Amino acid sequence: MASTLRVLPGFARTRPVLWGSPASWSSSSMTLAEQAWQLFECAVGAVMPGPMIRRVLTVDTETGQMKVRDRNFQLHHNVYLAGFGKAVLGMAAVAEELLSDHLVQGVISVPKGIQAAMESAGLNLEMRVGRCQERKVPPVWDPMVPLFREMLLMPHSHIQVFEGAKNNLPDRDSLQAAVAIQDMAEGLSADDLLLVLISGGGSALLPAPIPPVTLEEKHLLTKMLAVRGATIQELNTIRKALSHLKGGGLARAAYPAQVVSLILSDVVGDPLDVIASGPTVASDHNVQDCLHILTRYDLRGTLPRSVKTVLSRADSDPRGPPCCGHVLNTIIGSNSVALAEAQRRAEALGYQALILSTVVQGEVGCLARFYGLLAQVAILHLSSRVGTTKKEEEELQKLAEELQLTDLKLGDVLKTLEEAKGPVCLLAGGEPVVKVQGLGKGGRNQELALRVGVEMSGCIGSNWEALFLSGGTDGQDGPTEAAGAWVTPGLSTEAESEGLDVATFLANSDSNTFFQRLQGGIHLLNTGLTGTNVMDVHLMLLRPC
Numbered sequence: 441m442a443s444t445l446r447v448l449p450g451f452a453r454t455r456p457v458l459w460g461s462p463a464s465w466s467s468s469s470m471t472l473a474e475q476a477w478q479l480f481e482c483a484v485g486a487v488m489p490g491p492m493i494r495r496v497l498t499v500d501t502e503t504g505q506m507k508v509r510d511r512n513f514q515l516h517h518n519v520y521l522a523g524f525g526k527a528v529l530g531m532a533a534v535a536e537e538l539l540s541d542h543l544v545q546g547v548i549s550v551p552k553g554i555q556a557a558m559e560s561a562g563l564n565l566e567m568r569v570g571r572c573q574e575r576k577v578p579p580v581w582d583p584m585v586p587l588f589r590e591m592l593l594m595p596h597s598h599i600q601v602f603e604g605a606k607n608n609l610p611d612r613d614s615l616q617a618a619v620a621i622q623d624m625a626e627g628l629s630a631d632d633l634l635l636v637l638i639s640g641g642g643s644a645l646l647p648a649p650i651p652p653v654t655l656e657e658k659h660l661l662t663k664m665l666a667v668r669g670a671t672i673q674e675l676n677t678i679r680k681a682l683s684h685l686k687g688g689g690l691a692r693a694a695y696p697a698q699v700v701s702l703i704l705s706d707v708v709g710d711p712l713d714v715i716a717s718g719p720t721v722a723s724d725h726n727v728q729d730c731l732h733i734l735t736r737y738d739l740r741g742t743l744p745r746s747v748k749t750v751l752s753r754a755d756s757d758p759r760g761p762p763c764c765g766h767v768l769n770t771i772i773g774s775n776s777v778a779l780a781e782a783q784r785r786a787e788a789l790g791y792q793a794l795i796l797s798t799v800v801q802g803e804v805g806c807l808a809r810f811y812g813l814l815a816q817v818a819i820l821h822l823s824s825r826v827g828t829t830k831k832e833e834e835e836l837q838k839l840a841e842e843l844q845l846t847d848l849k850l851g852d853v854l855k856t857l858e859e860a861k862g863p864v865c866l867l868a869g870g871e872p873v874v875k876v877q878g879l880g881k882g883g884r885n886q887e888l889a890l891r892v893g894v895e896m897s898g899c900i901g902s903n904w905e906a907l908f909l910s911g912g913t914d915g916q917d918g919p920t921e922a923a924g925a926w927v928t929p930g931l932s933t934e935a936e937s938e939g940l941d942v943a944t945f946l947a948n949s950d951s952n953t954f955f956q957r958l959q960g961g962i963h964l965l966n967t968g969l970t971g972t973n974v975m976d977v978h979l980m981l982l983r984p985c
C-alpha cells in the first residue's frame with residue numbers, strides 16, 4: 441500500500457462537479473460520470489469500518505450487554521481484542537469506542553505505514569472538501585469525511601499497534617505481532633471474551649510458523665506458490681498447515697474464553713476458512729490436500745526439510761481438530777454489501793438496478809469482451825430491438841461460462857432489459873486477474889476499464905449514453921495512486937484525437953499512464969486509500985440521451 445496519498449486532485453481541478461448531499465442535486469442534472477462516482481462512493485461507504493461494525497455490534501455500556509447480530513454476551517470489563525488485516529485499524533478504533541471500559545487490552549497487526557497514511561488521507565480529504573466549499577463547488581467524496589475521522593485510535597488507547605508485512609509479505613514485525621496476540625490469547629480464562637477483527641491481508645500479518653519451519657522458509661514457499669499462479673484457497677491451505685494460529689489455531693489458543701470474530705471478506709464467495717487463513721475457523725484440510733497442491737505447482741522436490749517434517753506429523757497432531765464450539769464467526773462486510781448499497785443509490789437516482797454477479801474472477805481481456813458485448817446487447821434490448829441479438833446473446837453466454845460467473849442469470853437480465861423503460865444500472869464485483877506484460881504502470885481496474893472502453897465503441901451512434909466504471913474498494917489499484925477508472929464508448933476516438941495509441945499502452949500493461957494522459961486524467965478514480973477492502977466494484981450505466 442502506498443503511504444503517500446492524493447485525493448481526487450485531477451477530478452476536482454479539471455471540472456466543476458455536482459456532488460454533495462443527494463437531496464440537493466437533482467439526478468437529471470448530473471452527468472453519467474458524476475452518478476457513477478456517487479455509486480462507487482456509496483458502495484465503498486457501506487463497507488467502511490465504522491458503518492460496518494456499528495451495523496452488527498452494539499454495546500449497552502451501563503448494563504454491559506453486547507449484541508452481535510442476534511447473539512447476546514454479558515460483558516464485565518473482560519474483553520480482549522485481537523486484529524489483523526488491512527482494514528483492521530479503523531475496525532479496532534470503532535470497536536474500542538463501542539466497548540468503552542469493558543475493553544481490557546488489545547493487540548492489532550496492520551500494514552506498515554497505515555496509521556500515517558490514514559491520517560494524511562483524512563486530512564487531504566478535509567482540506568479538499570474545505571477548498572470546494574470556499575469555491576462554492578459541491579465536493580466529491582465528502583460523505584467520507586466523518587468516516588475517516590473515526591479510523592484512528594484515540595490517544596491512550598488500550599490497543600497496542602504493530603505495523604508490518606510490507607508489500608503483503610510476512611516479516612519480523614508481523615511475527616512479533618503474532619507472538620503478542622498468541623500470548624494474550626493463551627492467557628485468557630473462561631470468564632473472558634476475545635473479540636477478533638479480521639480482514640484481507642491478515643495471513644501475512646499473523647505469521648506463526650510451526651518449528652522447525654522458519655519465517656523465511658514459509659515466506660519463500662508462499663511466494664513460490666503465488667508466482668506459479670496458486671489460488672488464494674490453495675495458498676491458504678498450505679499456510680494453515682504450517683502455522684500455529686491459522687486454520688482455527690487462534691481460537692484454540694484462546695480456549696476456554698469465548699471468541700467472537702468479526703470478518704471483512706476479501707475473497708470471492710466469503711469462505712470463512714479462507715479469509716486471512718481462518719484463524720478462528722476449524723480447518724478441514726489434511727496433509728494429502730497440501731501434497732496435491734505442492735505437486736500441482738511442481739514444488740514437492742524442492743521442499744525444505746522443515747516443511748516435510750511439519751507436514752509429516754500434521755495428521756497425527758496431538759492437538760487434534762480445533763475446538764470451535766466457543767466461537768462465533770460472522771461476516772460483517774463483503775463485496776455483496778457494497779453492491780447492494782450501490783444498487784439502492786442507483787434506484788434512488790432513477791435507475792433500474794441489477795446485480796449481475798458477485799463472483800467475478802476471470803481474466804480481464806475476456807471480462808472486457810463480456811462487458812463490451814453486454815453493453816451493446818443491452819442497448820439493443822432497451823431500444824426494443826431484441827430479435828437482432830441472437831448471435832451476440834450466445835456469445836455472451838459462452839463468455840459468462842468461460843468466466844465462471846456461476847451466479848449470473850443472463851436470461852433474466854436480458855428479459856429485464858427488454859422490459860425496462862428508462863435508465864439501467866448493471867453492477868458486479870469480485871477480483872479478476874491480469875497477465876502483466878511489459879514494464880508499464882497499471883492495475884486490474886484501470887486495465888479492465890481501458891479494455892471495456894475499446895469494446896464499447898460498438899455502442900456509438902445509439903440513442904443511449906453508456907458508461908463503465910471499475911474501482912478497487914481499497915482505493916489503490918495495483919501499484920498506482922488511483923482506485924480505478926471510468927470510460928464511455930467514445931474512449932478510442934478521444935484517445936486517437938490526443939495521439940494516444942491504446943494498443944501500445946495495453947501491450948505494455950500501462951493503463952495508468954494512459955488514463956493520466958487522457959483528458960488531463962479526468963477518467964481516473966483518485967480516491968486515496970479508503971481503509972477498507974472488499975475487492976473490486978464494476979458498474980455500467982445506460983441512460984437514454
Ligand SMILES: Nc1ncnc2c1ncn2[C@@H]1O[C@H](COP(=O)(O)OP(=O)(O)OP(=O)(O)O)[C@@H](O)[C@H]1O
Pocket residue numbers: 526640641706873874875876879880881882883884887912914916917918919949950951973975
Ligand atoms: N502494470 C499493471 N497493469 C495491470 N495490472 C497490474 C499491473 N501491475 C500489477 N497489476 C495487478 O495488480 C494486482 C495487485 O494489486 P493490489 O495491490 O491492488 O492487489 P490486491 O490483490 O488487490 O490486494 P488487495 O487484496 O489488498 O486488494 C495484481 O493482480 C496484479 O496483477
Ligand SMILES: O=C(O)[C@H](O)CO
Pocket residue numbers: 639640641642643644672676706707714715716717
Ligand atoms: O490474508 C489473506 O489470506 C488474503 O487477503 C485473503 O483473505
